[in-house]
Amino acid sequence: MSRRQPAAATWVIAAAILLVACSGGPDRSASGADDAPEAASSAEEHDLDDPDTEHDQHDAHDQHDHDEHGDHDEPDQHDGEAGSADPSGSQPGSTEATLAAIRAMDPDRLAGLHDHDAHDGHDDHGDEASVDHPNGVDPERIVIDAIGVDADVIDLGIDGDGRMEVPTDFDQAGWFTPGPRPGRVGPAVIAGHVDSRSGPAVFYRLPELEAGDEIEVQGDDGEVVTFAVRGLEQHPKDEFPTEQVYAGTPGSELRLITCGGVFDDDERSYRDNIIVYAERIDG
Amino acid sequence: MRKTFTLATAAVAVLALPTAAMADGHEQRYSASLSQANDSGASADAELWLDGNELTVSIQGQGFFDGFPHAMHLHGEPGGDNVCGPLNSDEDGFDAKDADGDGIISVVEGADDYGPVSVSLTTEGDTSPDSALAVDRFPDSDTLDYERTFEVSDEVAENLSSLHIVVHGLDLDDSGEIGTVDIPSSLDEELPIEATAPAACGQITASAAGGVDTGAGGTATNGGQDGTGALTAGLLGAGALGGLALRRRRLTGDETA
Numbered sequence A: 001m002s003r004r005q006p007a008a009a010t011w012v013i014a015a016a017i018l019l020v021a022c023s024g025g026p027d028r029s030a031s032g033a034d035d036a037p038e039a040a041s042s043a044e045e046h047d048l049d050d051p052d053t054e055h056d057q058h059d060a061h062d063q064h065d066h067d068e069h070g071d072h073d074e075p076d077q078h079d080g081e082a083g084s085a086d087p088s089g090s091q092p093g094s095t096e097a098t099l100a101a102i103r104a105m106d107p108d109r110l111a112g113l114h115d116h117d118a119h120d121g122h123d124d125h126g127d128e129a130s131v132d133h134p135n136g137v138d139p140e141r142i143v144i145d146a147i148g149v150d151a152d153v154i155d156l157g158i159d160g161d162g163r164m165e166v167p168t169d170f171d172q173a174g175w176f177t178p179g180p181r182p183g184r185v186g187p188a189v190i191a192g193h194v195d196s197r198s199g200p201a202v203f204y205r206l207p208e209l210e211a212g213d214e215i216e217v218q219g220d221d222g223e224v225v226t227f228a229v230r231g232l233e234q235h236p237k238d239e240f241p242t243e244q245v246y247a248g249t250p251g252s253e254l255r256l257i258t259c260g261g262v263f264d265d266d267e268r269s270y271r272d273n274i275i276v277y278a279e280r281i282d283g
Numbered sequence B: 001m002r003k004t005f006t007l008a009t010a011a012v013a014v015l016a017l018p019t020a021a022m023a024d025g026h027e028q029r030y031s032a033s034l035s036q037a038n039d040s041g042a043s044a045d046a047e048l049w050l051d052g053n054e055l056t057v058s059i060q061g062q063g064f065f066d067g068f069p070h071a072m073h074l075h076g077e078p079g080g081d082n083v084c085g086p087l088n089s090d091e092d093g094f095d096a097k098d099a100d101g102d103g104i105i106s107v108v109e110g111a112d113d114y115g116p117v118s119v120s121l122t123t124e125g126d127t128s129p130d131s132a133l134a135v136d137r138f139p140d141s142d143t144l145d146y147e148r149t150f151e152v153s154d155e156v157a158e159n160l161s162s163l164h165i166v167v168h169g170l171d172l173d174d175s176g177e178i179g180t181v182d183i184p185s186s187l188d189e190e191l192p193i194e195a196t197a198p199a200a201c202g203q204i205t206a207s208a209a210g211g212v213d214t215g216a217g218g219t220a221t222n223g224g225q226d227g228t229g230a231l232t233a234g235l236l237g238a239g240a241l242g243g244l245a246l247r248r249r250r251l252t253g254d255e256t257a
């Protein structure tokens, strides 16, 4: 696409957009319920039985006797009429009695309680059921039509200072492998250079991206996951928004990172990072 | 450009090593922000550091039931697609996930999304799934105050970003006691649901320190960057630049960049 050229006038506009984005912080409004901090409080909404009137000691006792004779290996969530067991004789339903009941259990039985057949397959995640490649892709290429990017993606880790490695090839982008795969839930991070010592590099036109622009990441099996830009930010590298970039997200997100701002000739380095925040849209 | 760095990174590029971060022996930081499950009102912040197969986990919580051991685990199939999923009554998908319709996400119902126990975050001794309910080796305070370093399998070390931290045990009916709600645990009918139901869950993600060195300056003086540079200079306080030079110096050799 040729709709935007890296002319000086465009750079000013792009920078103005960045300024707006920086002052407002990241737009987390679309991030879903997982972040919701409010605690809808418990008791009323759960429609629970009143423990004082409903707790049935006989049931609990019977259950306990029954279990003394084996049948330990198939705990069944639908089978339960019992309350907490109470082998200690302390106040039924109390924290103390609950603890005593657990401690009185056969250790082997207790140790086996994680062996439930829970995660049967990858197709029953409720709302996520329709997502293609819910586990993301091992990225090989990144394609951003809006700014003419079609580049290799290599693997990146951290260097000896705990900082993210960068590609040695200025035409390649790199995926931060310790983080989630692109397309998986969480923030996948892909970095690329804005320029080499002689001219533009793979992410030179990253600041031109606008909300809604699409980013495709291709996996090594040819599968593709698609993201849409949510916003851009520019931060000094020594005030890098680590939490915003790397912290968990309820959906699948992508961060693209390159350099920006003033180039420090003495340090041979740009002072700022430009960060593009994107969300998966083909899920 | 430092030659060793160039070679190492080139090798990564060619082989596409899946564990680039660990291959060179650096400590990788991870974190998790745990939010409430079953409307517990509890939350926690966790930090994890991985050095080879040695994992250090630190968890600071708030609002957990004070005085009952909170089973804590790394849940998920390493490399799998597990998520915390809807764990509170006001979240989309909660009703579908609450298969028995009792208004509570049990361990088994929760595990449909967050997966099986991979590691038990015990205070001492065994950390395998067999210790998932080792009640005498879990934190029992409202703030958890957990920190421990232990060995994890290659599988876990290479896939931490696909796992979640789940903290169990909560006072569902605000009775002040664990065990008053007359519903059995989904794990074992002898246990009350309050002892085992999830109270908080958080996704583990990796992070790198500081910014990313992705520019060598080839376009900085040829006009293209002038607009950005001028505007940004106005944003930066003098103090912001001071600390930068110090840290930069060590890295100058790495500026590929």
Ligand SMILES: [Cu+2]
Pocket (backbone or CB within 6 Å): B071, B072, B073, B075, B117, B166, B167, B168
């Ligand atoms: Cu658990």
